[in-house]
Amino acid sequence: MPGTLKRSPLKRPERPYIALGLEGSANKLGAGIIQHDPDGSTTVLSNIRHTYITPPGEGFLPQDTARHHRQWIHSVIKDSLKQAGVGIQDLDCICFTKGPGMGAPLQSVALVARTLALMFNKPLVGVNHCVGHIEMGRQITGAQNPVVLYVSGGNTQVIAYSQQRYRIFGETLDIAVGNCLDRFARVINLSNDPSPGYNIEQEAKKGKKLLPLPYTTKGMDVSLSGILSATEAYTYDKRFSQSAEPSPENDTITPADLCFSMQETVFAMLVEITERAMAHIGSKEVLIVGGVGCNERLQDMMGIMARERGGNVFATDERFCIDNGIMIAQAGLLSYRMGSVTPLSETSCTQRFRTDEVHVAWRA
């Protein structure tokens, strides 16, 4: 619709607004403080994170993750206030992740948010985790109206904004891409420190062979569970050797080759569905958010695709890609400035919370 003009419903603040964001939907615990100024600028005052890291070969269980969050939340919040140089009294609102995520960790953080709100008499704002990722990505990169690829341990979605909703155009039909990578890291016993995905990325750089894997895109959707099984099956192959050096000459299969093949195949599928969404709605900007979004190979591939279409890609680094508190503060403060507050009776958490359920009041 060329030439259409729309007025942003979000008024400029008459004074600086400060929000605290608390995030703990998975194994990262984060607290961040953001400030919106009357001149329209946004400042990240602090962004503190503590990650629950499990031994190689193990994933994180809800109860253990919740225990970790309970243990660390005090110091994480204290650090974020100290770094920002503000007191809890200075806050305008306290934002927390309402969902989606793992039940127990979500609840443990929401409990802290409620306690703080009651102690210091501050309003609460419940935030959708996915919308937090999108808003932070838009804020950091300055992308106006991009197609969003949201890829993390629990989510794989292609999203675009239309009529005050972030609409899901494509998504995974089974497991999330981060889940696929993390579980494969467990199969080949890669370390979970700093994250399994990061170690897969490093391992893949040494890979030499592209092994055939299923390539399953269905329209703007993908299916990933079969790829995980197929890659895992290669580890039972006679040619597989855990310790051999990757080489293009012989036919041995090494963990590096498998990481390489998995990344190439899975990311090609993700780039393809993103491109299909761009073609379908006629957009030229892409924004990658979520933990898998810090993978540089994925960013590279997306960049090449966007250039082939005459567009560009926006991505952020691990500070904002990986789950963090600041994104919850950003999305929460936007909604608070539009007059939205979550009453105490509605501050429960939900494991299931679709991205398109949120009314995006702050956008035209």
Place this chain on the structure above:
Amino acid sequence: MATASLIINSTQISQGAEAKVYKSYVHTSFDSDAKVPILLKHRFKKQYRHPSLDTSLTRARVAGEARALLRCLRSGVSVPGIRMVDATESVLGIEWIEGKSVRMLLGGGAEGEDEQVLDPDQSFDDTTDASGESVSHLDPLEEYQVTIDGVMGLIGSEIAKMHKADVIHGDLTTSNMIIRHPFAAKGPSHTKLVLIDFGLAYTSSLVEDKAVDLYVLERAFASTHPDSEPMFFAVLEAYKNGTGKDWTAVERRLEDVRLRGRKRSMVG
């Protein structure tokens, strides 16, 4: 070689999800000077993909699209006719269809990029870009002599015909359906609605695949055209009439697919 020079002499009209699309003119026969337009679909090399993965995917898709189109044509499904296939150059030439996609006709999609969002403090007059260009106010539906219900009926019945031929489209969206312009749709043999873009199509007689195909379309409707539930209902009505006794099985499976997994609502 010949294909490459044909592309050089064509005009690119768009870049779809996986191919560049050109309009080209070819002679109808050796002794005639008359030229007819055709549409060339060039699946160019995707630099982001690993070369061997790209080659095998592209080859499979060019051949697959041609095969699916042929199968549809034999069964009387309204699809563009095939004019040429060049597997080595990854070019497919198909009949040119004068018309508009259903998505454009319904005015759906995410908001366009040209659209500007104003700061609330800025006044509308500040922007120089607000073009005074007069846009045609003729309702496209009127221009194409169709009603929304009519279009939905056509969509349903064409998909029904396609599924009866055991062709699964794989990427049913409102962008992949074209309504012929009335002046181009001559005679009763020309159905108004043409299904296009069979790049992800395959052959299957499974109820599951047909249900997923419909589900993909339902999702596309919901995300592209908000409040489209009654529209999609009309599509299913027409599909039901077109498939006859097969409908019960597809309907039951479609319910299953809707409830399945994360599509309904997801976990973390």
